[in-house]
Amino acid sequence: GESVGLHLPTLSVQEGDNSIINCAYSNSASDYFIWYKQESGKGPQFIIDIRSNMDKRQGQRVTVLLNKTVKHLSLQIAATQPGDSAVYFCAETVHSGTYKYIFGTGTRLKVLA
Amino acid sequence: EAGVTQFPSHSVIEKGQTVTLRCDPISGHDNLYWYRRVMGKEIKFLLHFVKESKQDESGMPNNRFLAERTGGTYSTLKVQPAELEDSGVYFCASSQNSGNTIYFGEGSWLTVV
Numbered sequence: 345g346e347s348v349g350l351h352l353p354t355l356s357v358q359e360g361d362n363s364i365i366n367c368a369y370s371n372s373a374s375d376y377f378i379w380y381k382q383e384s385g386k387g388p389q390f391i392i393d394i395r396s397n398m399d400k401r402q403g404q405r406v407t408v409l410l411n412k413t414v415k416h417l418s419l420q421i422a423a424t425q426p427g428d429s430a431v432y433f434c435a436e437t438v439h440s441g442t443y444k445y446i447f448g449t450g451t452r453l454k455v456l457a
Numbered sequence: 458e459a460g461v462t463q464f465p466s467h468s469v470i471e472k473g474q475t476v477t478l479r480c481d482p483i484s485g486h487d488n489l490y491w492y493r494r495v496m497g498k499e500i501k502f503l504l505h506f507v508k509e510s511k512q513d514e515s516g517m518p519n520n521r522f523l524a525e526r527t528g529g530t531y532s533t534l535k536v537q538p539a540e541l542e543d544s545g546v547y548f549c550a551s552s553q554n555s556g557n558t559i560y561f562g563e564g565s566w567l568t569v570v
Binding site: 352376378380386387388389390393433437439441442443444445446447448449450 | 463497498499500501507512513555556557559560561562564
């Protein structure tokens with residue numbers, strides 16, 4: 345869904361199902377991308393990253409896909425668990441004199457028991 | 458190894474008062490970043506230090522915000538005088554090399570009343 349004002353896009357997933365969180369990035373020159381997970385009351389926690397010379401990278405239960413043609417990044421979480429409930433942010437890294445990390449608005453993942 | 462630590466974790470101040478936030482980066486990390494997340498919106502860049510030098514301060518909202526990193530170790534972010542719209546979560550992050558993963562602290566949650 346659209347992010348309007350205070351409302352984050354929300355994805356509700358049944359426990360055990362797979363989750364796919366999407367992110368559109370803005371700069372075609374971005375060469376490094378990171379997914380972060382932010383639980384309530386905590387700081388963003390690194391999940392997985394990918395460089396622009398790759399289109400897929402797998403971690404433990406997570407996979408990041410990068411489509412540079414349409415400037416799209418996705419995070420796939422296999423067998424979603426209640427502990428996966430959080431806000432997920434993607435970040436792109438742009439180099440213009442110095443490296444700048446630009447964050448998306450975030451997607452709230454709710455895991456339904 | 459200790460992560461990025463921030464102090465205070467929570468602060469409630471009156472409009473017009475001054476608050477100073479402190480960040481201790483991961484040991485050995487030359488790059489230190491300040492970010493802010495206001496009312497559930499995206500994580501927005503404030504500034505970037507490389508050692509004690511301000512590499513990029515383009516995200517600082519106005520001259521009521523002053524960041525320092527004397528000696529290239531910990532950093533402080535002072536807001537003086539605080540306004541209501543300054544309420545939010547102030548995150549500090551650090552990285553060893555610019556362009557690589559940045560690691561966040563738990564944030565300093567500021568409420569201006």
